[in-house]
Amino acid sequence: MKLLTLNFLSCAVKTCKTSPLSFPLHPKDAELAKDDVEPNPDLLTNILPRLDWSALRTTAAELGFPDLPETAPSPEELVEGGKTVQDLHELLMETQIVEGKLVCGCCGHEYAVREGIANFLLPSHLV
Amino acid sequence: MTSLPSSSAAPAVAKLTAAAAADPAAEAEADAYERTHVHGVYQAIASHFSATRHKPWPGVASFLQAQHPASIGLDVGCGNGKYLGVSPSVFMLGSDRSSALVALARSRTAHPDEPATPQGAIKTRGEAATTGAAAPATATPTADTNANAPAQGGRSSTSDVLVADGLSLPFRNEGVDFAICVAVIHHLSTRARRQDAIRQLLRCVKTREAASGHVLVYVWALEQGNSRRGWEEGGEQDLLVPWVLKSQTRTPKTKAPRGPKTSKDTPSGGEPPSPTASADAAGAGGVGQPDPVFKRFYHLYRQGELEEDRDNWWVVAANDAPISRREK
Numbered sequence: 001m002k003l004l005t006l007n008f009l010s011c012a013v014k015t016c017k018t019s020p021l022s023f024p025l026h027p028k029d030a031e032l033a034k035d036d037v038e039p040n041p042d043l044l045t046n047i048l049p050r051l052d053w054s055a056l057r058t059t060a061a062e063l064g065f066p067d068l069p070e071t072a073p074s075p076e077e078l079v080e081g082g083k084t085v086q087d088l089h090e091l092l093m094e095t096q097i098v099e100g101k102l103v104c105g106c107c108g109h110e111y112a113v114r115e116g117i118a119n120f121l122l123p124s125h126l127v
Numbered sequence: 128m129t130s131l132p133s134s135s136a137a138p139a140v141a142k143l144t145a146a147a148a149a150d151p152a153a154e155a156e157a158d159a160y161e162r163t164h165v166h167g168v169y170q171a172i173a174s175h176f177s178a179t180r181h182k183p184w185p186g187v188a189s190f191l192q193a194q195h196p197a198s199i200g201l202d203v204g205c206g207n208g209k210y211l212g213v214s215p216s217v218f219m220l221g222s223d224r225s226s227a228l229v230a231l232a233r234s235r236t237a238h239p240d241e242p243a244t245p246q247g248a249i250k251t252r253g254e255a256a257t258t259g260a261a262a263p264a265t266a267t268p269t270a271d272t273n274a275n276a277p278a279q280g281g282r283s284s285t286s287d288v289l290v291a292d293g294l295s296l297p298f299r300n301e302g303v304d305f306a307i308c309v310a311v312i313h314h315l316s317t318r319a320r321r322q323d324a325i326r327q328l329l330r331c332v333k334t335r336e337a338a339s340g341h342v343l344v345y346v347w348a349l350e351q352g353n354s355r356r357g358w359e360e361g362g363e364q365d366l367l368v369p370w371v372l373k374s375q376t377r378t379p380k381t382k383a384p385r386g387p388k389t390s391k392d393t394p395s396g397g398e399p400p401s402p403t404a405s406a407d408a409a410g411a412g413g414v415g416q417p418d419p420v421f422k423r424f425y426h427l428y429r430q431g432e433l434e435e436d437r438d439n440w441w442v443v444a445a446n447d448a449p450i451s452r453r454e455k
Contacts, residue, residue, distance in 0.1 A: 005220060005287040008199070012297040017330075023299050037284040046197030047218065050304070093284055111297075117229055120222075120291040124155055127295060 001118050004092040006059055007051050011104035012111075012120040021106035024055040027062055028110065030100035037093045044088060045078045051092075060091060131369040136164075136316075136424055140365040144317050157316050164367060164424035165314045166224050172372050172421055173227035177207035187309055188213050190343045198304035201331055203293050204311030208232025211286035220303070222291040232288045293324045298331040306332050306342045313346040313426045316365075321426065349427035360430070367422040 009025055016022035053072040060068050066087075073084045101110040102118060109126065112119050143157045169176065187210060194200060196216040205211060205221030206228050212219075223229045291297050293311060306328045315321045328342045349364055 002287050008299060008302045009297045010299040012295040043197045050199055117233060118289045120289060120297040122295055
């Protein structure tokens with residue numbers, strides 16, 4: 001699962017949806033892998049406004065990546081390329097969580113990630 | 128498969144609906160029913176089912192291609208992921224209730240027939256790192272130097288997949304630009320659950336702005352006058368439709384179940400299985416044994432039931448009532 005995807009996921013439990021604690025989910029015991037993905041600056045530029053930047057900073061910090069800037073880079077910075085674009089590309093598109101868990105900060109439920117696929121099916125008492 | 132008739136699911140549905148009306152906690156019964164007659168079936172037939180599902184329905188494909196480049200979309204009930212690569216300029220998040228189908232979708236998007244980028248098909252996985260170990264961002268991206276790089280490491284750069292229930296979607300509110308949900312909602316056994324599924328889709332998309340915020344939903348239609356199944360207006364809507372799990376040593380001559388036939392914008396149910404279809408369908412009957420039959424629950428939508436504004440049993444909806452406003 002790409003870190004880009006994680007930026008769009010919150011807890012699957014309905015009662016958690018209204019809580020700000022349910023997003024982003026927190027990786028636990030995460031095993032990461034890095035895929036070699038062809039850079040696509042246009043895609044990055046367009047995706048940027050759809051990201052929750054502060055959640056992405058949280059995720060990056062929790063996984064031990066270098067700190068991201070406090071505010072998202074501007075489209076101009078992205079067009080210029082350079083290290084920011086490369087870092088973002090690596091972080092969002094190439095980095096995968098292959099094994100581990102994703103934990104909701106609201107209810108504490110842990111979702112398993114196995115072989116790169118996160119499973120959000122809930123036990124019956126949480127549906 | 129052609130000769131097997133559908134059977135009525137009406138008594139079961141009446142019971143589920145009554146139970147749910149009497150006690151909201153009885154939702155578990157409907158869930159259990161779908162577990163048997165939908166989820167369990169797809170888990171068991173995933174490989175065979177996937178082998179008959181290659182061609183995107185034209186209406187869905189044109190909807191995807193009409194989305195803004197680089198927008199982000201959901202495919203809820205993505206099955207084997209056949210829509211995830213239709214438009215390489217959008218990023219698709221696919222989810223399905225069946226882990227078997229999601230695994231197929233993941234391997235399929237990792238080895239697309241037509242890679243989104245020229246070198247896209249031969250990506251190799253770089254170094255793996257555990258949380259807290261050597262800062263991953265500084266890892267050398269040259270996979271060629273990594274003797275352990277497995278060939279299956281290549282991943283599509285424009286999609287991702289996960290396992291989730293359509294009634295408990297893990298996507299944050301108003302996060303994505305659009306969503307599709309193709310031939311999925313008719314598998315839910317009560318009207319309340321089908322409506323809830325559409326509500327869930329709308330929750331995930333941005334409120335309407337320009338061309339985004341749209342949700343495309345396809346369901347099977349009741350009115351299929353020319354159908355070999357004989358479904359037509361006034362007929363029963365809640366049915367168990369058989370799926371014969373063909374042992375894969377011979378080419379199935381029969382066709383997959385059809386979607387609505389009256390519109391030209393409909394699925395061609397008879398897509399031929401791929402000649403290279405894998406032969407590992409679990410539980411396939413051995414020589415001389417009858418092919419196992421699985422009964423899938425379907426609610427056939429009658430005209431006007433899904434939405435009043437379209438006549439072909441598909442609908443494009445928009446999220447006009449914001450659930451919450453996220454301030455930047």
